[in-house]
Amino acid sequence: MADMIRAVIVDDEPNNVENLSQLLERHCPQVTVAGAAYDSVYGRSLILDKRPDLVFLDISMPGQTGFDLLSSLPAPDFDVIFVTAFHEYGIQAIKFSALDYLLKPIDVTELRHAVDKALARRADRHQKAQLENLLELLKHQQQKQEHRIALPGARETRLVHPGRIVRCEASNNYTTFYLQDGEKYLVSKPIFEYEEMLRDYGFLRCHQSHLVNRSFIRSWIKEDGGYLLLEDNTAVPVSRQKRDLIKSLL
Structure with missing residues (x-):
């Protein structure tokens, strides 16, 4: 089907991966889970191998964070929905970049909404600019003169x-x-x-x-x-x- 999207899940808690996989199967049938990883290192390999349309990415993981994983990729060309319990600066940076995130425990309505937006964005390559803006924000937390806020409109996302x-x-x-x-x-x-x-x-x-x-x-x-x-x-x-x-x- 043309509207199906391939996703991978990167989360260090197997129970969270299983829960999210079941929620997607029940409530977001347009999403196919192509694989899951329990740390950032394997998550990077999985993303490069599967080349997904969408990544559900935990922020706080042992060793490398989800942000570290994104920074290590040469040119992210997929949508990202961050999944996290709490990460104060990270959440603020995600909001600033107009990217999607889900707080644990995951609310079904919010999950559907985030997936619907990912589907609508598939043809919108401004996602790449938003990810780049997020990584710059995280890299230069104290250098506010370099920060840009993402303004999502009907036809484009302005930084x-x-x-x-x-x-x-x-x-x-x-x-x-x-x-x-x-x-x-x-x-x-x-x-x-x-x-x-x-x-x-x-x-x-x-x-x-x-x-x-x-x-x-x-x-x-x-x-x-x-x-x-x-x-x-x-x-x-x-x-x-x-x-x-x-x-x-x-």
């Missing part, structure tokens, strides 16, 4: 330096990014996900619908209850609950 983002504005479960050169970019994710990602890059959540880059704030206007005036003359509202916090931060 943008956070310093170029002037502000973000929410509309239901969508977020519009306003860039320094006047460009706008719509992303089908809620604004709260980006609040967490961009907090360390000088962004302020001044309103339920607005996230602002502090570098582009020109002034605090006291009239009309108070609002922020940006360098491009955009007026951004500040909620009553946020006023004292925003004034103290400025």
Whole structure:
């Protein structure tokens, strides 16, 4: 079948491999598991041998991590769904790169959603750029000037330096990014996900619908209850609950 995809699982816990294999068989029949590995070294060999479309990859494994495995591959050309219990910086980097991850124990609905997105991405080679961005983030954890955030759109995934983002504005479960050169970019994710990602890059959540880059704030206007005036003359509202916090931060 044209819509079938080959997958491999790399996880150091045999029970997790068995559980995920059974969940895929029951709930994601379009996925065929071509093999499994219980460490990064064999996982690398398995990936090179099977050349899968999709890899379910554990992050924390003895010896080498899942990130080490990815770094060792010459040119990853497959989709990745990370599977992990908890890995604070790793999860943040994965979100920044707009890649998929599943938390253990695996939720069936989230598994289906991640697989559906992998199927939709098969013809989208921006996955390679996202993986490269993830590896750069992990390599340069302290060098924020080199970080780029992945903005997945309908036709492409844009990699943008956070310093170029002037502000973000929410509309239901969508977020519009306003860039320094006047460009706008719509992303089908809620604004709260980006609040967490961009907090360390000088962004302020001044309103339920607005996230602002502090570098582009020109002034605090006291009239009309108070609002922020940006360098491009955009007026951004500040909620009553946020006023004292925003004034103290400025």
